[in-house]
Amino acid sequence: MGFFDLNIPYVESPPSNATTHKNARVKIVIKAMELGYTGVAYNRTMKGVMSDRDRCSIPLLTLAALLKLAPSLSASVNFHRDLIGVPRCSPFRQYTRLTVFADTIAQCQVLNSGNPVLKTYDLVAVRPLNQSAFDHACEKAEVDIISINFAEKLPFRLKLPMIKAAIERGVYFELTYSDLILDVQLRRQMISNAKIIRTIVNLIVACINLSSKLNNVQLLVDWTRGKNLILSSGASSVTELRGPYDVANLSSLLGISMERAKAAVSKNCRALISNALRKKHFHRETIRVEPISSGEQFDSKEPWSGDWLKWDPISSGEGDLQLDDMAESFTASTKVSKTVKTINFASVIDSIPSHSFRVNDLIYGTQAVSHSRDSGKSNLFVAGANEKSVASNGVSENRRRLDILHETDQNSLHNAPLNNQSSSCENNRESGSPSAFPETIINTEDIESQPTIIEEDDVAEKSFTAKETERDDQNTKHGISSHAVDLVLSKEIVKCPALTGEIELGAACNVDNKLEGDTLPDTFHSSAHHNEESKTAESSGVDFDSQNVAMGEVGMKIDIKDREDASVALDNVSLTDNVIEREHFRELVDVVSGQNLLQGSHDEMDNKNGTSFANHETEVTMEELRDGERLREPGDGRLLADKISIQESCTEMIVKDDSSVANHEACEEVMVEKQKNGVQFREPGERLITGQNLFLDSSKDFSVKENSSDANQEGLDDAKMEEQIHGEADSETDRPTLVPCVSGKYYFLKSLFYQY
Amino acid sequence: MVGFKNRYMVVEVFLDPNKELPVDDPVILTQFNVSKAIRDSILVNFGECGLASSLGSFQVKYVNPITKLCIIRASREDCQKVWSAMTMVRSIGNCLVLFNVLDLSGSIRACKNAALKCEEVKFEHYKLAVGARLSADVTQHMENCLEKIKILEH
Numbered sequence: 083m084g085f086f087d088l089n090i091p092y093v094e095s096p097p098s099n100a101t102t103h104k105n106a107r108v109k110i111v112i113k114a115m116e117l118g119y120t121g122v123a124y125n126r127t128m129k130g131v132m133s134d135r136d137r138c139s140i141p142l143l144t145l146a147a148l149l150k151l152a153p154s155l156s157a158s159v160n161f162h163r164d165l166i167g168v169p170r171c172s173p174f175r176q177y178t179r180l181t182v183f184a185d186t187i188a189q190c191q192v193l194n195s196g197n198p199v200l201k202t203y204d205l206v207a208v209r210p211l212n213q214s215a216f217d218h219a220c221e222k223a224e225v226d227i228i229s230i231n232f233a234e235k236l237p238f239r240l241k242l243p244m245i246k247a248a249i250e251r252g253v254y255f256e257l258t259y260s261d262l263i264l265d266v267q268l269r270r271q272m273i274s275n276a277k278i279i280r281t282i283v284n285l286i287v288a289c290i291n292l293s294s295k296l297n298n299v300q301l302l303v304d305w306t307r308g309k310n311l312i313l314s315s316g317a318s319s320v321t322e323l324r325g326p327y328d329v330a331n332l333s334s335l336l337g338i339s340m341e342r343a344k345a346a347v348s349k350n351c352r353a354l355i356s357n358a359l360r361k362k363h364f365h366r367e368t369i370r371v372e373p374i375s376s377g378e379q380f381d382s383k384e385p386w387s388g389d390w391l392k393w394d395p396i397s398s399g400e401g402d403l404q405l406d407d408m409a410e411s412f413t414a415s416t417k418v419s420k421t422v423k424t425i426n427f428a429s430v431i432d433s434i435p436s437h438s439f440r441v442n443d444l445i446y447g448t449q450a451v452s453h454s455r456d457s458g459k460s461n462l463f464v465a466g467a468n469e470k471s472v473a474s475n476g477v478s479e480n481r482r483r484l485d486i487l488h489e490t491d492q493n494s495l496h497n498a499p500l501n502n503q504s505s506s507c508e509n510n511r512e513s514g515s516p517s518a519f520p521e522t523i524i525n526t527e528d529i530e531s532q533p534t535i536i537e538e539d540d541v542a543e544k545s546f547t548a549k550e551t552e553r554d555d556q557n558t559k560h561g562i563s564s565h566a567v568d569l570v571l572s573k574e575i576v577k578c579p580a581l582t583g584e585i586e587l588g589a590a591c592n593v594d595n596k597l598e599g600d601t602l603p604d605t606f607h608s609s610a611h612h613n614e615e616s617k618t619a620e621s622s623g624v625d626f627d628s629q630n631v632a633m634g635e636v637g638m639k640i641d642i643k644d645r646e647d648a649s650v651a652l653d654n655v656s657l658t659d660n661v662i663e664r665e666h667f668r669e670l671v672d673v674v675s676g677q678n679l680l681q682g683s684h685d686e687m688d689n690k691n692g693t694s695f696a697n698h699e700t701e702v703t704m705e706e707l708r709d710g711e712r713l714r715e716p717g718d719g720r721l722l723a724d725k726i727s728i729q730e731s732c733t734e735m736i737v738k739d740d741s742s743v744a745n746h747e748a749c750e751e752v753m754v755e756k757q758k759n760g761v762q763f764r765e766p767g768e769r770l771i772t773g774q775n776l777f778l779d780s781s782k783d784f785s786v787k788e789n790s791s792d793a794n795q796e797g798l799d800d801a802k803m804e805e806q807i808h809g810e811a812d813s814e815t816d817r818p819t820l821v822p823c824v825s826g827k828y829y830f831l832k833s834l835f836y837q838y
Numbered sequence: 839m840v841g842f843k844n845r846y847m848v849v850e851v852f853l854d855p856n857k858e859l860p861v862d863d864p865v866i867l868t869q870f871n872v873s874k875a876i877r878d879s880i881l882v883n884f885g886e887c888g889l890a891s892s893l894g895s896f897q898v899k900y901v902n903p904i905t906k907l908c909i910i911r912a913s914r915e916d917c918q919k920v921w922s923a924m925t926m927v928r929s930i931g932n933c934l935v936l937f938n939v940l941d942l943s944g945s946i947r948a949c950k951n952a953a954l955k956c957e958e959v960k961f962e963h964y965k966l967a968v969g970a971r972l973s974a975d976v977t978q979h980m981e982n983c984l985e986k987i988k989i990l991e992h
Contacts, residue, residue, distance in 0.1 A: 319856070321855060328939055331922055331925065
């Protein structure tokens, strides 16, 4: 579980003081990292009338700047993280926040969701200065945090109905502790206000208990676990910063129990951030609309699309990978990863061999490349592929998937996860961290089973047909509907509008992923054709294993976007994409989880027979499940693989070998693996994932809901919920977040690649 | 049976966090220094009675000036108070400090193990930071300190 300090004051410094302020900020961040925090938010305050000048202009710090001041930062950070229980490779996130001092209701009314200035910040907080402002803030203002200055006599009363209203809306109350440390007078005041604070906390708990009975806030309760309090430092200098457990203990002075205090520093912050980011980046909190212009976009950003977990909140480019980045070869590594991604992708696409794909090989980008070639199955470069394919596939897939995902947010989610995954993949590649490859998750199995998958070529949209045919064969054997794959692909495609045409099962790398997305649609189409049923492709839980999974993820994202575009293309693409994605995934998976898993999946895949398929499926699901569980653990490739695959297979069966886990993040789609049934149509709203959907198991992401004929939505919701829960539970490891596709029938689980 | 239940905290001290690069210690950590700082903080925050009740079992058992690690004992009832007071310490003498509790355990044995592990890691950091200026004295000093940990008793 990560620890966050969401209030580090940022001062708009006049040019003369710029360096001092920046230095102070750097020092604070360094200290925060050393103390074990995994995320900070730079808080800018403003009063009065909001204008365009107030747009976010907070420069985020780079690792280089931090290392300059503290060269041995990484060793220290690792040490502390181990002590606290935070995984070493979880990235350090930086967010931007604005606090509006509100005197009058008019000032409060500015805080609505349409305000463009607010949109430039990650988090928005309000500090009411009188009663009316407070009432308005609790009931109507569209903010994330209500911050009250307890270090002075409160100018207003706190009333239960107001607080209840705020809690039910999902607004958090913030307590800053720097006043306790700074000055005796402030300390005195704050502790004497402690009674009020205690009241708030109790009210919060009471409200949650009440609201838990209300259906409409069920989600909220799940997410917040009944606590809407966060603790933050407000430290204007390093000396006011304290470690997370120290802070929790301090708040016991205020009458907050240790358990709640610990949650306030970690879980609540995380939930807050993920909510905030979701609101910010998703239309109506479900559909993610991403301006996908090119592959680079995914590369540059931390994988964040739809990540359930913290990936969501990752601000662009700031999710430093601790371990990887801190190494001297910081730049080098990044470059490497990028290159790796690209390489994989391309190679995969080009040379998709028809023989089975070996997961093990997939493991590292380079290897993966070769593998993908071989197996062609590379289920999708986990990270990259998915995204890409999604994008590209999106179009085609959309068609296919139509039933499925279409949920825009799914797509976006997928995309995000994919991106994230890609990035994570990239990162992984760099660091070679095993966990990092969600991509590898591509269940190699898929790849194997589908010679066509090797579609890397196909992905290029060309050979889709060829692949498709192959796929068909395989599919039929396995009964996997390529649809799923397609769908997956399409999803990805959707994500990458630019890619619509091309579905490149980009291997893992984001970039690659994007490409894949494009190709995916094609495959999908092809697969679709093959599988009559493919319509539901997703549901058919086809053998896609990797493909589907990856595709699914991608497709999800893409779907939204490209849906309209190329339904046909999608089909074709999707198929190929899936394959490719699968391959990629496989690769990734391999890397991550090691061969065993994949091997298994491979085997499965190989057995085309329905029976074997079934087994396969089970395996897949198992894997998925494992993935799900593993997702939590960083570096657990297997898991990733499983999850990813699952996700991928949203569309179809996808041998869940794919590190669905990794994909989890990306894939919101539920893998519809209807392997069992061979071709199963995914009914809209149904979770494609067949029983194998391990996701369910894997707490994290969506658990693949077994062919649930139930509306996907349910699944989606569940997935969502699960994700959330997982998200919270998960440690920092970036697990691919599954973004449940709300609309649409299928839940595409986009497993975001693990990011480490 | 021993009726007094204690808690042992392994604490690291960050000296002068505002300084950019590690400079030579502005103040040498000693048992007396640290103890005084914490006692003052308890007095200010919890008053005479708070100080009196915590003082019974409160003791700074071990301090390593090189790695800035301390082991502090407090009674079980007052552990939270002492911890909060310690968190609120802002300076030792003239030097700004930051206390960070690494480990909290109920027995001296567990505490010793944790302290030894932390010492190792912190010494590595120290060596990294110091670089070439490492002298034999320092290493010798470290050895002594480790010995001291090993013979700690309640």
